[in-house]
Amino acid sequence: MKTGVIGLGAMGAPMARNLHRAGCLERVWNRSPEKASCLSSELGVRIADSPADLAAACELVLLSLSADDDLLQVMQALQPGLHCGMVVVDTSTVSRETAIRAAALAQPAEFLDAPVSGGTEGARLGTLVMMVGGEAAVIERIAPVLSVVAGRVEHMGPHGAGQATKAVNQVMAAGINQAVTEALAFATALQLPLDKIIEVAGGGAAGNWFLAHRGATMTQGQFDPGFRVALHHKDLAICKQMAAQFDVALPLVEMTLIHYRRLMEAGFADEDISALFREKRRLFDNNGDHPKKS
Amino acid sequence: MKTGVIGLGAMGAPMARNLHRAGCLERVWNRSPEKASCLSSELGVRIADSPADLAAACELVLLSLSADDDLLQVMQALQPGLHCGMVVVDTSTVSRETAIRAAALAQPAEFLDAPVSGGTEGARLGTLVMMVGGEAAVIERIAPVLSVVAGRVEHMGPHGAGQATKAVNQVMAAGINQAVTEALAFATALQLPLDKIIEVAGGGAAGNWFLAHRGATMTQGQFDPGFRVALHHKDLAICKQMAAQFDVALPLVEMTLIHYRRLMEAGFADEDISALFREKRRLFDNNGDHPKKS
Numbered sequence: 299m300k301t302g303v304i305g306l307g308a309m310g311a312p313m314a315r316n317l318h319r320a321g322c323l324e325r326v327w328n329r330s331p332e333k334a335s336c337l338s339s340e341l342g343v344r345i346a347d348s349p350a351d352l353a354a355a356c357e358l359v360l361l362s363l364s365a366d367d368d369l370l371q372v373m374q375a376l377q378p379g380l381h382c383g384m385v386v387v388d389t390s391t392v393s394r395e396t397a398i399r400a401a402a403l404a405q406p407a408e409f410l411d412a413p414v415s416g417g418t419e420g421a422r423l424g425t426l427v428m429m430v431g432g433e434a435a436v437i438e439r440i441a442p443v444l445s446v447v448a449g450r451v452e453h454m455g456p457h458g459a460g461q462a463t464k465a466v467n468q469v470m471a472a473g474i475n476q477a478v479t480e481a482l483a484f485a486t487a488l489q490l491p492l493d494k495i496i497e498v499a500g501g502g503a504a505g506n507w508f509l510a511h512r513g514a515t516m517t518q519g520q521f522d523p524g525f526r527v528a529l530h531h532k533d534l535a536i537c538k539q540m541a542a543q544f545d546v547a548l549p550l551v552e553m554t555l556i557h558y559r560r561l562m563e564a565g566f567a568d569e570d571i572s573a574l575f576r577e578k579r580r581l582f583d584n585n586g587d588h589p590k591k592s
Numbered sequence: 593m594k595t596g597v598i599g600l601g602a603m604g605a606p607m608a609r610n611l612h613r614a615g616c617l618e619r620v621w622n623r624s625p626e627k628a629s630c631l632s633s634e635l636g637v638r639i640a641d642s643p644a645d646l647a648a649a650c651e652l653v654l655l656s657l658s659a660d661d662d663l664l665q666v667m668q669a670l671q672p673g674l675h676c677g678m679v680v681v682d683t684s685t686v687s688r689e690t691a692i693r694a695a696a697l698a699q700p701a702e703f704l705d706a707p708v709s710g711g712t713e714g715a716r717l718g719t720l721v722m723m724v725g726g727e728a729a730v731i732e733r734i735a736p737v738l739s740v741v742a743g744r745v746e747h748m749g750p751h752g753a754g755q756a757t758k759a760v761n762q763v764m765a766a767g768i769n770q771a772v773t774e775a776l777a778f779a780t781a782l783q784l785p786l787d788k789i790i791e792v793a794g795g796g797a798a799g800n801w802f803l804a805h806r807g808a809t810m811t812q813g814q815f816d817p818g819f820r821v822a823l824h825h826k827d828l829a830i831c832k833q834m835a836a837q838f839d840v841a842l843p844l845v846e847m848t849l850i851h852y853r854r855l856m857e858a859g860f861a862d863e864d865i866s867a868l869f870r871e872k873r874r875l876f877d878n879n880g881d882h883p884k885k886s
Contacts, residue, residue, distance in 0.1 A: 477767020
């Protein structure tokens with residue numbers, strides 16, 4: 299199945315590489331042309347002249363973009379090339395409403411909102427978890443291609459259900475980040491042996507992936523991503539907007555947006571989300587602002 | 593090693609049964625005598641006339657009590673019977689300061705603060721995780737007895753370090769409860785298939801024990817304990833007090849205390865802590881108070 303990839307960033311590029319390895323990468327396109335050139339020289343794959351040109355040459359278009367507006371712009375640009383029987387799969391994280399609008403713009407092509415979790419490592423290894431909104435028959439039809447980029451593909455409901463699932467996941471991830479960083483900052487203040495804390499807490503009812511994978515690094519002051527603060531902030535802004543449609547402010551979402559904004563203002567936007575540990579430690583320092591990143 | 597158990601509640605009774613099975617249960621005592629009578633008839637173990645009588649007859653005293661004041665009262669009552677070379681092990685959850693005071697009151701006996709996690713099931717199976725403050729040599733000396741009640745014994749530091757560790761664990765557990773219940777309430781409002789949400793979120797970076805073990809039950813409206821709201825509330829009040837000594841209010845602790853108090857006022861004190869799902873669902877109901885428990 300001839301596949302094109304639009305958006306060759308930290309997630310899109312490794313997905314494109316896996317599709318190339320599987321023999322189905324037909325075209326690539328990227329808004330800033332340098333990334334497309336790089337990947338084109340690396341893989342020997344053709345760069346499309348435009349999104350519409352890419353769509354015209356492919357049976358499946360995979361999108362990996364940053365924000366809601368980017369997706370809607372790309373959908374507009376794709377339109378002249380879209381044709382019956384082809385499928386547009388959007389792996390970006392956007393709002394449920396934007397996914398529903400994108401699905402309408404995709405006609406006469408089929409559309410799936412298919413945000414992923416598993417980060418850049420999952421993208422590289424092809425083990426992403428994909429949460430899909432759209433028609434089951436469409437997912438089934440392109441399953442062989444999806445299985446190249448994702449270790450698990452879960453159909454969650456109609457258009458928008460994939461994005462809604464991702465939003466739920468990001469709310470949970472925010473809360474767990476709050477839980478682990480607050481507890482470990484408290485443990486630090488109490489001068490407890492942090493390695494043992496991570497083991498003991500991890501072995502019981504408070505056990506979680508984030509503690510096991512980020513506990514040691516955060517307490518050693520290492521915040522390499524992982525999942526960047528700025529990206530989780532963007533996702534939580536989407537969650538806030540989705541909750542606002544129910545007239546609801548979700549406490550963990552509101553709180554984490556404030557904490558992440560403070561981190562971003564202090565220069566930590568590109569650190570792993572476990573940098574929230576800095577905020578929690580600061581509670582115990584009683585010394586006002588973050589020292590700016592040097 | 594002749595062992596006595598004081599406090600024969602939901603945790604103390606199964607610990608006493610395991611000690612009896614291991615052949616080292618010498619005496620029991622309980623403030624309300626009925627519980628002691630029951631266990632005495634069940635196991636054929638002798639009821640001590642008083643805590644001091646129990647201490648005089650034993651080399652090791654294991655305590656399983658409810659609150660800080662209970663512990664200090666029992667330590668006073670034990671004193672006439674305490675003697676050199678014996679050890680008092682307190683498995684209750686109290687503040688670090690109370691543990692340090694109890695250690696002083698235990699002299700000339702040795703003292704360990706040894707709160708546990710793993711709940712009533714862990715107590716029954718003898719698989720509790722025990723977080724211990726005190727001297728390593730003392731732990732080593734009584735290790736064979738501790739291994740009867742706990743699957744894992746971790747030495748965390750001097751007197752009080754066991755309780756400090758438990759406090760850190762309870763903060764993390766509170767945050768994870770917040771994370772899972774807020775996310776699943778959001779998923780419910782979004783009308784997503786909750787079984788798939790639990791699977792998808794559980795398989796990624798937001799994965800955690802609580803979601804895996806309480807996700808399905810809470811979304812089906814089942815809140816059998818598990819770990820009771822009133823007990824976690826008590827533990828978090830201790831955490832709040834411990835954080836206040838640093839002039840710090842921990843956000844998740846403050847928030848969860850408020851939520852749990854609301855649940856307790858609505859009659860849900862004896863439900864599992866996953867009953868926090870009720871609070872989060874209520875955000876989306878926009879209908880004011882909880883319906884009182886019928």
